[in-house]
Each structure stands twice: as structure tokens, then as C-alpha cells.
Amino acid sequence: MKAHGNHYTFKTLPQEYRDITRWRCVDEDALQEEELHRFAALREAITAYVRTGKLSGPSKASGVSEEEIIRQLNRCVTLDLEGQLVGWPALLKFLRIGRYSRATPPPVGPVGTAAGFAGAFSKFLGDHPQIREQLDDLIKKRSRKGKIHEVHKSIRQLARDFADLCRAAGVREDEYPLNTKSTARKSIERYVNDLVQCGSRSAIAARYGQTAADRLSVGTGISAFPLALAPYDVGGIDAHEEHCIGCIIVNGVAGPQLVPVERIWIVCFLDEISRAILGYSVGIRTEISSAVAEQSLIFNQTPWQPRPLSIPGFKYAEGAGFPSGVIPELLGCFPAVIKFDNAAAHHSIRISENARKRIGAALTYGKVADWAHNHALERVFKTLETYGFQRLPSTTGSNTQDPVRPKNPVREAIRNGITLEGLLDLTDVVLANYNATPSVGLGGQSPLQVLRNHLFLVKPTFLPRRLPPPSGHRPELGVVVETRFVRGNTKEGRRPYVQIDRVRYTGPVLARSFGFIGSQLRIHIHEANMQQVQAYLPSGIELETLSANGGWGRTPHSREMRAQINALCDAGELWVGFGDDPVEKLLEYYANKAYKEALERPTSVSRTGTKLANAAYVSGLPIPTQTPGSEDGQGNATVSPGRPVPASVKRPIWKSVT
Template identity: 30%
Template sequence: MSREQAQKFTAYREAIQLYFANESVENIARQTGVSRYKFARMAQKCLQVAPDGRIYGFRALIPYIRTSPYERRAELKGKRQHQQGGQAGALGAVLARFPDIEDELVKCIKQDSKLKRIPEFKLRAKDLHRLFIQCLKMKGVSESEWPFNTQYLGLRTIQKYMIYVLNENFTKSVMSREGPTAKAHMNVGTGHAPFLSFEEPYDAVEIDAYRIDAHLTVAFQTPEGTETEVLLDRLWLIAAVDRASTAIIGYDVVYRSEVTSDNILKVIRDAVTKRWQPMAFTVPFHYPPEGGLPSGVIPEAYGAVWNLLLLDGALAHLSHAVHDRVRKQLGFVISWGAPGHFERRPNVERTFRRIADDIFKRLPSTTGSNPYNGRAPDGEAKALRHKIRADEAEQILEVYVAQHNVTPCEGISYLTPLGYIRHFLDNQRSGFVLRTLPEASKQETHMFSVTEEVTVRGGVKDGRRPYIQLDRVHYTSPVLVELGNLIGEKLLVEIDEDDMRQIRAYLKNGAELGFLVAKGRWSTTKHSRRTRKAINSLMSKRILVISEFDDPVRVYLSYLSTQHQQHSTSPLPRKQATNATRVAKESNLPLKIVRSPGEQGENAIVTDRFLIPTSNRRSLMDKEPPTLRMVKNRR
């Protein structure tokens, strides 16, 4: 306001203060210079209720402020169609003339489920205008009256009126008209302090998954010794972010079409028990000074456990493995958020957005946030042409995470996330105590293992030494084979689902029997339980035929590395290549393209769906056995 208006407002405020202090009218007028005839009217304006629900108070004394809506008193005169001006307050005059029309318009704008007359979602202004014109015609408004004597029949006035009504009922308008993103934003910026406040490191940790917005490839070795690029399914990134410091304490890139509970467990296990170490780069990258994850940079943070885990309603987060095994073993509380309410995990969502904007959406193979926003043309072809490989993307992500943890953040007074954690650890007066695992638990390699009850099998009559069966594979040990008295008894086995080559067995009374090793070649190559079940499924369908001389994991990887579709332009389907990459990373095996059955030489065993090469297998027979078809057709 101008200087003159400010002086007038000061005089009005002083006059009202004296007026409500029961000073005499003559003294107030003499002291402030305000006319005594204005005091009662100003007092009434100050006591009126404002649209925000409070009284106007001193706001009503601001010069030229309106405490009541404008009301047109002059009659609406006729005007030419393109004539401008002279129609102020026309809509208010019409609504005052026909109050039932205003009630009808407000009901339609609010879209009240009990009162709305138009059963459509998010009513448009032009539809409301059509209803308004119909109501006026039913009331008998002539063509020479407003709005029929205007160029657009009052459309713009109805648009402004609709915005006014929506803003007056802001919360209800958002909840009834807008999508889940707008509804989620309603819970922030309310002016009230949050119910849960996290100010110390590791008070709460947010975990979520983000589908990488880019097409990536992987390199397969060909039978000729060269390399070929194969497209992968879009990968996932899972991250664990500390709520108070915003530090990334663990992450993992998932080579699957969907995230499973195994991936969530791996991120939690790595964040708690794995000491971070720098990655060996194959591209010219360098870590920032003192950058990395807290478990490797800050010695006290190794083995640290948080108090509250914030998850969303994804199926992987709701699994029994997460809410039962992990919660009980680490002793934290889990809080699941409602679906679509990303505001409960602001740090991890913000981290994913920055990773997408700074890395993946800058690639020539980006998919953008949706098909209509930021998608690069011919992204798949560019991924193959430029060899945008997943392993190099992981290295870029590793450097980005290390850089994130040493970048000053405005939300924590321009401290770095790692510096924020160090501040609480070094400040003994703060009373901060970091909860960590015991030293024995830090070295535990089978954290979050599964315990199951199995039966010892075998028999003296058949000469079968004692063993147990788990997922169609026999397990035994030099100790168990000598304990014939355990045949038919129950044992408890502790299973590390990331490495099924051996399990730990216990008697029912708690006595340990040691490790039981898988029989045959199942104990050769590391594999997960999910991979074991996938192999068993293919074997039951007679797609894979595995002898006792074959390594099942290598045969499965060869199956995934074989093109089973004829006349395909790609060496491998994307889903098949993604599974092959996951198994290769899991078992530390190289990726090699295997020729299809039609391209194999004579030195191969042919099955219905898959060929198992025999060049490295020594036969126990003097000559090659006849094929089954020749024996069957022999007369």
C-alpha cells in the first residue's frame, strides 16, 4: 500500500483499539483524527467472518478492502453484441434473481456424490455453461438480456465463477475431481507439524523401488568369439534412504520384470551386514573424495540398525519374509503406507526423481516418465547402436550414489548426508546412541534364512544311506550318512535361499548336525532357491533333460542363452536375456549365446526343446548309442 494508505490504516487501527478499550468517542476522534461517525461501522466490519473462517479483525481496516461481495444495484441495460464494459456484477444479479439456479450450479461444480445431478467425472466449464443457459431459458430470460446479448453468452464469466467455487471448497474439490497425485499432495503443506518427527540418523529408513526409465543392453559372447548386444527388460532400482540425513545406505539393481521379496531382503541385508567397498570400474570413473555408503565410510555405521522402516503397499513389501522374518530378526517397526501416498516417503521418492533426471532420462535410449513425456524416438535401436550396457549403468549409479552422500543438502543446513551422521556420532552431548548388531551377527552370512522341518530318508533294506530331500534335491553329509537311527526322524534345516548348495541341519532338541551338501552337480555352482525352482519346473515339463554329469545351473543358463524362436531378428528375447543375466550374475558365470537346435552339429544330445552339448563329456560306452527313433522303428 502507499504511504498515505499506510498512515490511514495506522490511524484506523489505533481508533478501533481505543474504541474497544471503552475510551470516549471525543477523545478517540481528537487523538487519531478519525471521524467519530466511522467507529461503529469499522467495528462491525472488524467483527465480520472472513472466508477463511476467522473474523476480519484489523484486516477490515485496510483502505479500499471489500468485506462483502460486490452487488450490482443498477439495472442491466441492453448492449450491442461486441460492445464492451458495463456488465460488472451481471452474474451476481442473475443469481440473486434466480437463487435456485445458483444452488444447481454449486451442486454440479462440487460434484457431491449425494447431490450431484450430472454423473460425470470432473465437470468441464463449458458443460456447466450449457446447463446455465438451459436453466435461464427455462426461467424465461429473453434474448435481449444478459448473457444472451454477449458474444460468448457469458462463458468466460461462468469459467471464473467455477474457479471461484472450486477454490472456496479446495479440499473437497481436489478429493472429488483430481487424481491420486493431487490427493497425495493434500497431505503436505498443511501448516501443521507432522505426527512422526525424525531428527536423528537411523531413526527411520525409507525403502522403495523405481523402474529405470531407459532401455539397457547386455553383451553376450557368440560361438565365433565376438560379442553381440541383447536388449534387456526394463530393470528396477531398490534403494534404502535414511529419513533424517537423506543418505543412501543401500541399493540394488534388480534384473527382473517385477520386484520380489528376495530383492527387498537383499537390500536390507546389505545395508545392515555388508561393509561397503569401492567398485572396480571398467569405465573411466572416479569416486568423489570421502564418498561412498555409510557402512564403508563411517566405521560406526557398519552394522547399524534403524528403528522404523517405511514401506508402501507393494506386494513385495507385504510378503511374510519382510513383515515377519526381517522385523523379528532386526527388531524394528514397519509402517506401511496407503497405496499412492508417496508423500510418506519423500526422501526416497526425491532420490529416484533426481536419479532419473540426472542419469537415465539423459540417455538416448530413455523411455521418459510416460509414453507422452520425454520418450526418445527409437530408444531400443539406439540402446543397441550405442551399446548402452546395464553393467556400465550400474557403475554410473554407483558413482552417483557416492556423490549424493557427500553433496551438501539445504534441508539439513547444508551439511552432507555423511557429515550429518558424523555430527551425531561425534557429539557426545546430543545423547544419540546408534543401535548396532552384535559382532557375531555382523559376520553372519545367512541372515534372514528360512527354517523348515524335513524328514530323514533312507533304509537298511534298500542300502540307502540317510539323506534329506529339499526342492527335489538330496542333501547329506559324512556325519548324517552314519546316523541310521535318524531315518524317519524330523530335522530342522536352516536354508540360505541365496545359496542352495548347502544347508545347516539341527536335531529337534537343538543339537547341530553341521552342513548338508547337495548331491550331484547341484553343489557345484551357486544358485538361489528361485533359480532351483525354475530349473525344476522346466525339468517337470520335459523342456530340460539333465543327467547326473551335468551342472544344472550351467544347463539352465545355456537354455536361457538359446534362441528358441524361429525367424527372430534378435539373438534372444528380452525376458529370456534378463533372466540369463540374472542367473549369470548370481552364479558368476559368463554370458554366451548358444546355437539353436537347428544350428547344432552332430555332437549333441537332442531333446524336445533343448540341446545339451556333449563335447566336454566323456562317454562310458565304446560307441555312440543308437537314437531312440531307430530302436523304436526297428522290426
């Protein structure tokens, strides 16, 4: 028998279609008795025909005509919209296996007189591809020159715009779709729903927002290639701004003043298999920085110790902690692959080059706005908010429409005395407790227990990757390498030194080695604490540790704090005298200014207070008491001069005359 038209027969049926065992199946228990009998007869006849190529025998045995066997076979081997064979479901009654396609033109006539519009919309769009493209532009909000789309356009407005497109293309009022009562509004609604239900990312983003479109990247039913097979195979780092307002306390002449500061940032470092938080860092600042992200890696290198908690009755759960503090075998171990998002801080040289070379891990960056790249960390942040910050009176809520969000979080933070120190305690406790909390996703085990089982149960399933000792060519995390000339003057008796950010550094060996003057040294700078630096010869041989001269060597301070001090001194707002501790002077300046701002605007978040909190957090110094009349930080008298004194003018030295 030959094929008629596009129909297949035994001889023309493609070889890949003949394997009926791979056809899509039907759950026969769901069929009624009459439908089941019909389905079984057709399936038996088609099976026999495909295997033998005979029609008469299967037709007599099943009671199905030869023409019906051929027709039903061709229904089974029809391709669906996804390019797959329809299979055995094609034998079910009233199942449409293809879209209805109208062959005749839509009816013509005035509104209310024409009838029979079945399939007219698809026929019209097929005959007018330009109008279809313009309609898709409106639905998907495609960018066109000189065109601005509404944020959310209704179906009714889409129908009006569609009618305008038709008129502009020359469609008459008595032609479809202008001759319909609703201007094809129902058809447009179905067309939009079809685009959305087909998973069109642009259509879903246009109708329901970018968040809904971003979710399309997960739940596809296709498993990704597993990068992580054991603990410390893959880790992830991400930052999260906490939804809570905290305050610092500054004492002054008007009594203790609560100064609201900006919301803190938390950067977490997590292992993907065990879901254990390996480390974290806190950023008290407006935006996250690469230094804060790097501190979450450094956390994993130092033994964790519980914080002395400032909140009465607040405590760690039994067994809580971080791997670096409760599992000594994992101290200083790092994953082989670390995931990052596309934040600018993660693309810095500090992370993408220095940290990568020191850790020896591969870094992988997700797509822009792809939260699923680090989905495990997103769950941790949700836990941190749900069981921590969003339970406090000063929470800012998950968004501005959150019903839990108080009317004025800043006022609540002041009224309830929610301090920044308390928020830091809460962060450490919640994250440490998370590591000791059993999870359904981990089979009822806690993240720390999963790590212990992989290490000590029967036999280890992974080899902890300890880092080699740092060297002159591979410095420790948090250290930058710069080249500096050795300065000094033998004739004037100025001993050799190197200068970094306007501060002189020297040591016992360098100070007596006048032969180094004019040569270069490689300086390893720990930017989180600029009290000391490490000096190396150009050959890589370690020389010695150099200390900052004067008051710069007294208190821990970051490179960022030194830049702030230098900038304030240049602007004439801060004066550091001989023998003064510049860090203490900076804290005094910020305390005076923050106290004054808090008195003027008590319910506003203070930028200066945020800087003060960060400086105190980095240096470890207590927040100083406000000094009356010295908001300029120069120790002037309580009466301020009418005009600021230029920084170039030296302060007078008064002497007693006898």
C-alpha cells in the same frame, strides 16, 4: 448501549474477541498518508472503546462518530471464510469483508432484454441445490451409476451441460441462466476457479490431473511431528525403475550378439537425517519383488567394497562409498523406524514380519500414491537419473514426451554397446558418489560427513543400534524357516535326508543318524543361495549345515531359479543329466533361446535375455556361448525331431556292440 441486530457493542462483545493484540495486523508502511491517518484514527478509537467501554471520549479524541466506531468494530470482528477474525485490515477503505449476496430474484425476460445479473449465479445455485450438486459432479468428475466423464471438459462444454441441467429441472427459456447470451459461461468459469483456488483436491484432480492433486499433501505450512531427531532414527526404502536400456552379450555362430534386456529396478535404503544411502539392491526383472527389497537391507550388513569397473576411465569420487564400508562403527546398524510405500512387495511376510522381527524396527506405510511419504528418496532417484541414466544414449526419458528421449532407445543401446554390466557399475558409482557430495540442505556437508560428525565430533549424538546375533528363533535377513520330515530307509541303505523343492539335502551328522528318520527338523533356507541350508532340532538346538546333493550344490542359485529349472524340466524344454550342473544348464538354455530371439527381433527387448541376465547376476557365472541346434536345451543333434519328445520318455543309452 445495546446491540442492534447482529452488531456487537462493548457489553455484548464476546470475551475471546476483546484481545485486540491477537487481531490480524496491517503493515502501515504500505499505506498512503491519507489512508494511514484515517486508519490510525479508527484504530485508536476502537482500542479505547474496547478497553473502557466509553464512546464519547474516543469519538471526540479521534474525530470519528460514535456510530462509525460501532460499525468499524463489527467489521473487525467479522469472521472470514476460514472462520478467523478479519481484524485490523477491516479498517482499510474499499475492503470487502464478505461475499456479495443477492436478495432479489434474477431478472426475467428474453435473451438480450433482461439486465442486472449481479450475484444472480450464486442466488440461482442457492435456490436450486440439486442443480448445484449436479454441476459439482461434472466439475469434480464424481462417479455416478451409468455416467462416464470426459477426461478434460472445457468451460464451454460445462456451460452447455449446465444449460441442459437447467432445462431438465424445468427452468424456462426466459429465466436465468437461459436468458443470458453465454448461458452463464463466465460465472461457471469463476465458479470452477473458486473451487480450484480453495484447494479442493477432487476439483484439482479433475482439472489438472492426479499428480497435481497429490502435491496438495505438501507445502501446507503446517509442520509435521518430527520422527527423526538424529541419524538412524528414521530410514526409508523405495524402488525405482531406471530410465535406460542395457544389453547382455551372447556369443554364437553368427558372432557376438547384443541382447536388449528389460529396464532394471533399483531399491534404495536411506537415512532421513543425514540423507546417506545405507544400502541398495538391483532387480533384473519385470516387476520388483520382496526378495530384492530385502537385499537392500542385507547390503547394510556386509562391508561395501568398490566394484571392479568395466568402463574405461570411470572411477569413484574421493571419499565415496557407503556407511557399511567407510564407517566401520555403523556396519550392521539399522534405523528405529523404516518408511515404506504401499507396493505389494513391501506388504509381504518377508518384509512386514520376518525383516521387522529381525531388525526390531517399526514399519510405517504411507498412503496410496503418496510420494511425499518418502520424499528424500525421490530426490535421490532424481539425482540418479539426472547424473546417470538419463545422460546415456539409450535413455527412455522421464516420460514418453521427454524431448531428450531418443526415437528408439533399444536401437541406441545396441549401436553404442551399452551393457548391463556398465549400468550396474554406473549405479554403484553414482550412489557412492552421492554419499560423498556436499549438499546445501546439509549445510555444505556430505551425507557421510554428517554421520561422522554425529559420531565423532565432541560427543556422539546417537547410539548405533547393532543387531543381536541370529538364532534359531530369529534367523538372519533373507532366511525363511520351514519344517521338513527326515526321509530315508535303513533296510534299503538310504541314508537320512530332507527334501526341499525336489532336491535332497544331507550332512555328515544327519547321514549317519538313522534315528532321525520320520522326525521333523526346522530348516533355515537362505533363498538367495540354495546350495546349503541350516538344520535345527525342534527344540531350537542347531544340528548342522546340510548341502544339496549332486550338481545342485556346485553353483549359487536362488529359489526362484530352482523353480524355473523344475518348471522347464516338467515341460520337457530342459533336460538335466546325472552329474550335470542344473544352473549351468539353465544358463545354456536361456542363452540359446535369447540368441535366437535376438537374431529374429534384434531391436526388441528380450524377456528371455532378462531372465538370463538375472540368472548370471545371481549365480556369478559368465553368460555361456550359444550352442547351434540346441535351443531346446537338451543337447540334441542339430536336426530337431518333427514332434517334441515327451518328458516321460527316457533318453536312450546307446551301447557299442562288438
